[in-house]
Structures are given as C-alpha cells and as structure tokens.
Amino acid sequence: MVPVLTVNLVNIAEEDVPLGVEPLEWMLVTNLELNCCADAFLVVDYYRQRWKIERFHFVLKSGCRIEELQRHSVDRIELMVLLLYSLISVHIMVLTYLSRLCPDWLCELLFCESEWRTLYRAAKRTCVASEVAFSMADAIGYVAALGGFVGAKSDGLSGLKVIWLGLSKLFVLHAFREFI
Numbered sequence: 001m002v003p004v005l006t007v008n009l010v011n012i013a014e015e016d017v018p019l020g021v022e023p024l025e026w027m028l029v030t031n032l033e034l035n036c037c038a039d040a041f042l043v044v045d046y047y048r049q050r051w052k053i054e055r056f057h058f059v060l061k062s063g064c065r066i067e068e069l070q071r072h073s074v075d076r077i078e079l080m081v082l083l084l085y086s087l088i089s090v091h092i093m094v095l096t097y098l099s100r101l102c103p104d105w106l107c108e109l110l111f112c113e114s115e116w117r118t119l120y121r122a123a124k125r126t127c128v129a130s131e132v133a134f135s136m137a138d139a140i141g142y143v144a145a146l147g148g149f150v151g152a153k154s155d156g157l158s159g160l161k162v163i164w165l166g167l168s169k170l171f172v173l174h175a176f177r178e179f180i
Contacts, residue, residue, distance in 0.1 A: 008034045010043045095140060096163045103137030111139060118174045122146060146170055 007029050014023035030043045060066050095110055107116045116139060117129035123142030144158030145151070147166030151158075 005031060007031055008043075010034070010040045012040075012044055092160060092164050092167060095143070095167070096158070096160055099136040099140035100157065103135055105136045106133040107136050107139035108133040110136070114177065115170065115174055118177045119143065119146075119170055122170065122173050143167055143170060 008031075010028040010030060011025070012028070013025040017023045026044070026047065028043055028047055032039065032043055034040055034043070098105070098110070107119075111119065113133075116133055119139060119142050120130040120134070121127065123145050140158065140163065141151070143166035144162045145166065146169045147158075147162035147164070149155070149158045149162040149166070
C-alpha cells in the first residue's frame with residue numbers, strides 16, 4: 001500500500017505595492033492542518049523564517065566547516081564535541097555566578113523573551129506568562145527549582161548542578177512551548 005500524504009496549499013500575494021514593482025506571490029505547500037485564516041498565516045510566518053534557517057546552514061557549513069569535520073577522525077570529532085560542551089559549561093557558569101554578582105539585573109540580558117516567559121510559566125506552573133522581565137536572581141531561582149533545588153534555609157545558594165539540570169528542562173520546554 002502506498003502511503004498517503006495530505007497537503008494544503010496557501011497562496012499569498014502582496015497587495016498595495018508601489019507602481020512599477022511586481023508584487024510578491026507565494027504558493028506554499030504544507031502538511032500542517034489548516035482550519036482558519038490564522039492557521040494559514042502561521043504557515044506564512046514559518047516560511048518567512050526560512051532565511052534564518054538558510055543562514056544557519058551557511059554558518060554551519062562555511063563558517064564551522066561541518067562537512068570537513070565529518071571527514072576527520074573520531075579524535076577530531078571528539079575534540080569538537082568537547083569544545084561545544086565547554087561553551088555550554090561556560091554559559092551555565094555565567095548564568096549562575098552573574099545572578100549572584102548582579103541579582104537585580106533583568107533576566108532578559110541572558111535569556112531571550114520566549115525563554116524567560118517559558119521559564120516563568122514552568123516555575124510558577126501557570127499558563128500565563130509574565131508580562132515583564134524579572135531579575136536574574138528570580139530567573140536563576142526558577143531554573144534551580146526546575147533542576148530540583150528545594151531552597152530550604154540550610155541549602156545555601158543553588159549550585160551548578162541544579163542549574164544545568166534546570167536549564168536542560170527549560171530548553172526542552174522552550175522547544176515545545178507552542179504545544180504546552
């Protein structure tokens with residue numbers, strides 16, 4: 001039996017263009033379900049992100065030379081993985097220690113808006129996101145709580161381990177934030 005794939009078409013055309021300028025028109029094919037105009041506009045928004053994806057692949061292939069890395073030995077690949085994890089480790093340490101040095105700074109300095117909104121929702125167990133960025137101290141407290149930090153008086157400050165565990169959970173939640 002041949003598998004069946006249902007697709008939908010979204011045709012979008014630019015209106016009110018200046019004289020002499022040819023309007024843009026896109027015919028987009030999607031396997032996403034379309035039930036209303038908002039669904040079609042979401043498909044258009046996804047398509048508008050294609051340039052960022054293309055630029056990401058450009059940096060990955062040309063800047064990072066990932067295809068060249070694939071031709072190297074396992075030792076070279078292991079070194080690249082070690083370097084990548086080193087960058088992640090530095091990020092975790094910066095978040096942890098900066099929140100101690102500058103607890104009143106706003107979390108939007110190190111978290112993008114969708115990250116801190118997701119963090120707030122997860123930590124507070126609510127569907128309503130914070131309207132304003134909160135302090136670094138609060139942000140790291142929320143991350144630590146996601147990582148299992150109880151915060152009893154005898155616990156002291158949250159450590160690196162609960163921060164990396166909390167960030168791991170946050171990034172999974174953030175990746176799937178549209179579905180929760």
